Amino acid sequence: MKRRNFIQKSTAATAFLTLGRLSLQSFASKNTKHITILHTNDVHSHIDPFPSTDSRYANQGGVARRATLVETIRKENPNTLLLDAGDIFQGTPYFNFYGGELEFKLMSMMKYDAATIGNHDFDNGIDGLFAQLPHAQFDFLSANYDFKNTVLHSHVKPYKIFVKDGIKIGVFGLGIELEGLVDPKMYKETLYLDPLEIAQDMSRILKEEEHCDLVICLSHLGYHYKNEKISDLELASKTKNIDLIIGGHTHTFLPKPTVTKNSVGENVLVNQVGCYGLNLGRIDFYFDNDKNLASKGKSIIV
Amino acid sequence: MKKFIIAFIILTALFSCKIKPPQLVRIEGKQTTINETIVADKTFENTIKPYREKVEKEMNTVISYTPINLYRNDGDLESSLGNLMADLCYERANPVFNSRTGKNIDFAMFNYGGIRAGISKGNITNESAFNLMPFENSLVVVELTSEKIKELVNYLIEENTAHPLSKQFNLTVTEKGCDLKIKNEAFDSSKTYFVLTSDYLQTGGDNMNFFKDPVTIHKLDYKVRNAIIDYFKETDTIKVSLDGRFRNEKTLKN
Numbered sequence: 444m445k446r447r448n449f450i451q452k453s454t455a456a457t458a459f460l461t462l463g464r465l466s467l468q469s470f471a472s473k474n475t476k477h478i479t480i481l482h483t484n485d486v487h488s489h490i491d492p493f494p495s496t497d498s499r500y501a502n503q504g505g506v507a508r509r510a511t512l513v514e515t516i517r518k519e520n521p522n523t524l525l526l527d528a529g530d531i532f533q534g535t536p537y538f539n540f541y542g543g544e545l546e547f548k549l550m551s552m553m554k555y556d557a558a559t560i561g562n563h564d565f566d567n568g569i570d571g572l573f574a575q576l577p578h579a580q581f582d583f584l585s586a587n588y589d590f591k592n593t594v595l596h597s598h599v600k601p602y603k604i605f606v607k608d609g610i611k612i613g614v615f616g617l618g619i620e621l622e623g624l625v626d627p628k629m630y631k632e633t634l635y636l637d638p639l640e641i642a643q644d645m646s647r648i649l650k651e652e653e654h655c656d657l658v659i660c661l662s663h664l665g666y667h668y669k670n671e672k673i674s675d676l677e678l679a680s681k682t683k684n685i686d687l688i689i690g691g692h693t694h695t696f697l698p699k700p701t702v703t704k705n706s707v708g709e710n711v712l713v714n715q716v717g718c719y720g721l722n723l724g725r726i727d728f729y730f731d732n733d734k735n736l737a738s739k740g741k742s743i744i745v
Numbered sequence: 746m747k748k749f750i751i752a753f754i755i756l757t758a759l760f761s762c763k764i765k766p767p768q769l770v771r772i773e774g775k776q777t778t779i780n781e782t783i784v785a786d787k788t789f790e791n792t793i794k795p796y797r798e799k800v801e802k803e804m805n806t807v808i809s810y811t812p813i814n815l816y817r818n819d820g821d822l823e824s825s826l827g828n829l830m831a832d833l834c835y836e837r838a839n840p841v842f843n844s845r846t847g848k849n850i851d852f853a854m855f856n857y858g859g860i861r862a863g864i865s866k867g868n869i870t871n872e873s874a875f876n877l878m879p880f881e882n883s884l885v886v887v888e889l890t891s892e893k894i895k896e897l898v899n900y901l902i903e904e905n906t907a908h909p910l911s912k913q914f915n916l917t918v919t920e921k922g923c924d925l926k927i928k929n930e931a932f933d934s935s936k937t938y939f940v941l942t943s944d945y946l947q948t949g950g951d952n953m954n955f956f957k958d959p960v961t962i963h964k965l966d967y968k969v970r971n972a973i974i975d976y977f978k979e980t981d982t983i984k985v986s987l988d989g990r991f992r993n994e995k996t997l998k999n
Contacts, residue, residue, distance in 0.1 A: 476767055490793055492781075503778065507785035507793065512777060514786065536800050536875060545796050549789060566881060610767060623948075626964070656767055686769070700774035712774060722776045730767035745774040 476608050476730040478657065479523040481513060484691030485718035486527070487534030487563065488546055493719075504720045506549045512723055513553055520727075522607040525554060526614065528691035529561025529663035532572075534719070542567050543575040551580035557603055559616030559661040560585050561691060565629045569593050584616030584661055587641040589634035602645060610656045610730060613649030617642060617662040617678075619692055638664055638673050642682050650684035657728060660688045666695040666715050679703050679711040687712045687726055694718040699745045700726065710743060804872040809977035811869055815985065817860040820907055822991040826860055827909035829985040830877075833976040834969065835911040838884050838941050841965050850886055851927050853911035853941035854897070855969075856951040860909065869977055878970040882943040887959035891934040896955035898925060901991065910991055911941070918993040943969055 492505030517523050527550065532543045543564075550558070560583060564572055573594040576583075586601035602615035617638045621630045642660060649655045660678070667676045675690040683705045690713060700714035716722040815826040835853040842850050862876035889897070901908060902918055910916075915926040925932040937960055944964070947956045977983075 491797065492779075502781045505779060505785060507789035508779050508783040510786035510789045511783050512779065533881060536804060537796065539875075540800055540803065541796065545793065549792065552789065552792065628966075654766075656769070686772075699776075712772065714774060714776075716776050720779060722778050724776045725774065727771075727773040728769060729771040729773075731770045732767055741769050741771060743772045743774075745772075 474732040476610055477520055477522060478607055478610050478612065478728040478730070479516060479520045480526065480659065480687065480689075480724075480726045480728070481516060481523060482526045482528065482689045482714070482716065482724040482726075483509070483720060483722075484528035484663075484689070484715055485530040485561065485694050486546070486720040487530055487718060488532060488538035488543070489535055489719040490537050490545060490549065491535075500719065500721055506553075506720060509720055509723060510549075510553050516725070517554075522610070524556045524605055524607065524612060524614070526659070526661055526689055527555055527558035528661050528689050528715070529559045529618070530563045530691055530718075531558060531561070533563040533566045538566075542571055544578050547575050547578035551578065555581040556605060557582045557584050557614055557616070557661065559583070559663055559691075560588065560599070560618050561663040562619055562621060562624050565621070565625050568629045569595060569631050569633060573598070584614060585618050586615045586645050587636040587638045588618045589636055592632035592634075593630075595633075601641075602649060604649070604653055604655060610728075611654060612657040612659065613645075613653055613655035614659045614661055615642075615645040615649065617660060617664055619663050619665065638662075639678060639681055642678055642685070646682055646684040656730065657687070658685050660685050662688055663691045665693040666690050666697075666713070667693070675713045675715070676701070676703060679705060679713050681706055682711075683707045683709065685711055686728070687714070689724070690715040696722075700724075702743055702745060710741075712743070712745075804870060804875065806871050807868040808871060808874075808974065809869040809980050809983055811864055811866060811983040811985075813985075814866045815864040815983070817857060817863065817907065820987045821996075822901075822905070822907050822993060823910070823987055823989070824860075824907045825985050825987065826863060826877075827855075827857065827907050828912070828987065828990070829983065830860065830973070831855060831909040831911040832985075834884060834972050835913070835941055837972040837976055838886070838965055838967060841967060842886050842939070842941075842963060846963065848939060850941045851938040852914035853909075854914070854946075854953075855909040855943060856946055856953065857906045857908045858951060859943070859945070869983070871974060874970055874973045874977060878973055880945065880969075882945045882969045884941060884965040884967045884969060884972060885944050885947050886939050886941050886963040886965065887947055887956055888937050888939055888961040888963075889955065889959055890937055891932070893955040893959070894925075894932065894938055894940075895934075897940075897953075898923065900953065900955065902993075905993070907991075912988065912990055914990060916991045917989075918995060920995060 490506050493500040493503050495501050531546050583599045585599050590596045605612045620635050649658045665674050667674045675688045695715045696717040700712045705711045716724040817824045817826045819825050831853040839850045864873045913928045917924045946953045
């Protein structure tokens with residue numbers, strides 16, 4: 444056992460020494476890591492592009508086009524995650540006729556890594572959502588919906604950790620309060636837990652226990668409300684250790700991702716890309732092991 | 746021993762490398778609009794195709810016929826399409842409500858803005874129904890006090906808009922005030938009334954706040970669109986007229 448351990452380490456060391464002989468510049472670039480996060484929200488069963496006659500979104504959207512774009516970006520950077528912030532269902536006859544089968548199939552083909560659950564994903568009831576799960580080859584993440592007394596029990600995880608190029612990325616999901624928004628007959632015994640408390644818990648687990656390099660919150664809470672209702676901006680200001688909140692629900696079109704401060708004065712990014720698959724959001728994270736570079740702090744270009 | 750020393754040196758080197766976790770130095774954010782400049786992926790197109798063809802076939806299925814154009818704005822305070830929608834919802838919903846409660850709905854009311862598209866003269870397809878009602882709103886019956894009915898009437902007069910109302914509701918605004926008849930009987934302020942509407946409006950949509958806190962509420966688990974489709978399917982030719990169910994004699998020219 445020990446010997447095998449030694450061989451493994453020495454191989455790594457050889458690689459390390461070989462690198463050392465290369466020029467300084469290439470060494471530095473080898474030390475840089477690049478993670479790309481792609482995201483959508485509130486696609487609402489919009490499979491086809493809007494027709495050219497549409498008054499607002501003529502010729503925009505379309506899953507098959509999104510697939511081309513995602514593939515191009517993945518070729519540029521294989522260390523890419525593709526996420527969706529919920530409300531995959533409801534909005535076109537594709538949902539009325541097939542109950543979400545095609546939506547999940549296409550997302551699986553596009554290799555979505557994870558999605559959270561929006562209120563409209565309960566539109567055919569929790570059983571309707573459960574029935575479509577075999578078509579989804581990606582994870583559903585929700586930390587504040589307790590499904591233990593429902594069919595979704597054990598089918599939805601609070602969080603998932605992805606490792607890309609050695610970078611640990613922790614992603615957790617948050618859903619909106621269903622009472623008053625969705626008929627209780629639809630969500631049955633799903634329990635809604637306080638998203639703020641859960642987010643504080645999740646970010647601590649992912650950062651301090653799991654030692655994630657990046658913590659992402661996939662939220663269907665909504666970008667911002669005039670009243671006290673919990674939103675992404677509110678959540679960002681009252682938590683720490685979250686790097687990025689990808690939002691949905693309010694169909695908010697942002698001119699650029701919002702940079703705001705968390706509870707300890709650090710920057711948090713909050714982004715949302717409208718709805719109906721009209722846009723693909725993209726956040727690139729660059730990591731460096733070079734102390735001199737790192738000591739300069741992080742720059743945010745949006 | 747020699748091997749051990751080498752291993753120790755290498756491990757130390759590795760360890761010193763490992764304690765320095767990668768530092769986040771730069772974040773860039775942008776979004777790309779999906780439009781016709783991006784070529785659709787063939788594999789995806791081929792996957793979608795059979796689903797699309799089935800949806801299109803279903804959507805193009807003829808389910809009824811209208812000899813005239815049906816619009817939401819072809820009358821003053823009523824419309825051909827608004828009258829049709831409110832009447833057909835009443836007709837489809839009342840048997841459901843009656844079988845559950847033994848009572849009858851007094852009238853139906855929806856919102857002008859909820860009529861999302863007109864129906865042109867000729868064949869009516871499933872698509873017509875989807876365009877007319879793209880939302881997943883469901884029918885609900887609320888029991889309203891006479892006070893709430895008065896609020897409803899004031900809302901209609903203030904809005905001065907052709908909100909869909911069923912034929913059981915007759916409101917005439919005159920110089921002296923207004924005259925309200927429900928099911929051919931004068932409005933009775935000692936009664937409560939059962940009003941059919943959608944869950945969207947019941948929860949305060951379009952500021953119809955009089956629907957918000959009813960005496961009782963009965964969810965029919967029947968989508969507005971399904972009521973429309975069911976009515977079209979059982980009706981060979983649509984008959985609809987403007988009958989002055991809501992009119993303002995102060996402003997009416999003819």
